[in-house]
Amino acid sequence: MTKINLFGLSLSELSDYFESIGEKRFRAKQVLPWLYQKWVTNIDSMTNLSKDLRQVLIQSAEINTFKGMTKKKSRDGSVKYLFNCFDDKQVESVFMPMKNGYTMCxxxxxxxxxxxxxxxxxxxxFIRNLTSAEILGQVVCMLRDQAHDRPxxxxxxxxxxxxxNMKNLEIALDLLFAKTGFNLSPxxxxxxxxxHVKNIERLSRFKPLPRLAVSLNATTNEQRSEIMPINDRWPIEALLQACRSFPLGTRDRITFEYVVIRDFNDSIADAKRLIGMLEGIRSKVNIIPFNETPELPYRQPADEDLHAFHERLNRAGLRNTIRWSKGRDIGAACGQLAVKGIKGKKRRV
Ligand code: SF4
Structure with a gap:
């Protein structure tokens, strides 16, 4: 008999499961904290369930995230994880120590x-979407491995x-924000x-609303289409309109990521256009110097151009930070994640 994986099921799916084995639906809420707050790996640890019920669960259910993982540690303290899925596909995630806690990518x-x-x-x-269990599995596996209790x-x-990957993303977000789940602030x-303009609009209706970041990287449609084919479907004007309509809390801002590539999008003219484009949108810009890799033809910007760009944004009062990516020595920096030797479909959506 195939066992059901309790990890990554939505609250309603988990409640349905309990109902299907003749139990009350509220059992689902008793199980969630074990999965997402205590990160248990076996059903027998769930001591708020009776021994008999645990035995029933063990017969028909299991807790699965990944088959295995390996990791590499960077000199800057960040750690890149390579997770092996049950169908032998692989994905990478990065754990980064920050000033006030940790960030997991x-x-x-x-x-x-x-x-x-x-x-x-x-x-x-493209190879396939991750399941909700695999999205949340990255979090739980890194937390277990790092064994920390900081925010x-x-x-x-x-x-x-x-x-x-909206359906699985929405299940994951529900479990991240649920009081009995990870209980994280949005x-x-x-x-x-x-x-993806259509799904920015869909995300804007999600409650509670997570933060939005947009990978912008260019200041004209011609330039953006050259490096981001999605721009042919949703040009800059449509994208910025969706950002303007995205509901923001009083202190919230949309983050615009701007990967700076030498002699491509690093001029003062680019900086000026960027300032004009973001006018009227509560935004902050993450200026990310391109992380060079032998497989790609681009170069990191010259220091003086990078700082001139940053200064121009500062002078215009556009909130921005230069973000030197973490984990560059282990291929974990922004834009460097890739599993070698795999080729998927060149499908553009
Ligand atoms: S993962 Fe890379 S290729 Fe895919 S949307 Fe992000 S930047 Fe583009």
């Missing part, structure tokens, strides 16, 4: 269909376009998109 897909030309994941093509933030900026979760 999560993947949403194996590979990615978006084919952004500055990103190693884009070279893999953490999650950013969906790893492999894949999260807004093309302010601690950021969803980063390459600009």
């Amino acid at each position: 999560l993947s949403s897909q194996v590979g990615c269909a978006q084919a952004c030309s500055f990103c190693m994941t884009g070279t893999m093509g 953490f933030n999650l950013v969906m900026m790893g492999m894949g376009e999260p807004l093309l 302010k601690r979760v950021t969803i980063s998109t390459s600009g």
Whole structure:
């Protein structure tokens, strides 16, 4: 008999399961904290359930995240994890120590269909969406491994376009925010998109609302289409309109990621256009110097150009930070995640 994986089931799916074995639906709420707050790996640890019920569960259910994992530690303290899925696909995630806790960068897909030309994941093509168990499994496996109790933030900026895996993303968000789940504040979760306008609109109706980050990287449609094919479907104007309509709390801002590539998008003219584009949107810009890798043809910007760009934004009062990626020595930096030797479909959605 195939066992049901309790990990990653939505509250209603878990309640249905309990009903199907003749139990009360509220048992689901008793089980969630074991999975997402205590990170248990076996059903027998769930001591608020009777011994008899635990025996019934053991016969028909299990707790599964990944088959295994390996990790590499960077000189800067960040750790890159490679998770092996049960179908032998692999995904990467990054655990980064920050000033006030930790940030975990999560993947949403194996590979990615978006084919952004500055990103190693884009070279893999699309293989498949991660399940909700695999999205949340990355969090629990890293927390178990790091065994820490400090506050953490999650950013969906790893492999894949999260807004093309909406169903599983929404289940994961529900469990991240549920009191009996991870009980995380929505302010601690950021969803980063390459600009899937239709699903930015769908995300804007999700409650509670996570933070939104948009991978922008260019200031004209011609330039953006050259490095991000999604721009042909949703050009900058449509993307910014969706951002303007995205509901924000009083102190919230949309993060715009701007990967700076030498002699491509690093001029003062680019900085000026960026300032104009973001006018009227409560925003902050993460300026990310391109992380060079032998497989991609781009170069990191010259220091003086990077600082001139940053200064120009400062002078205009546009909130911005230069973000040197963590984990560059272990291939864990922004745009460097990719599982070698895998080729998926070059599908663009
Ligand atoms: S930048 Fe994001 S959306 Fe673009 S190819 Fe890489 S993972 Fe996919």
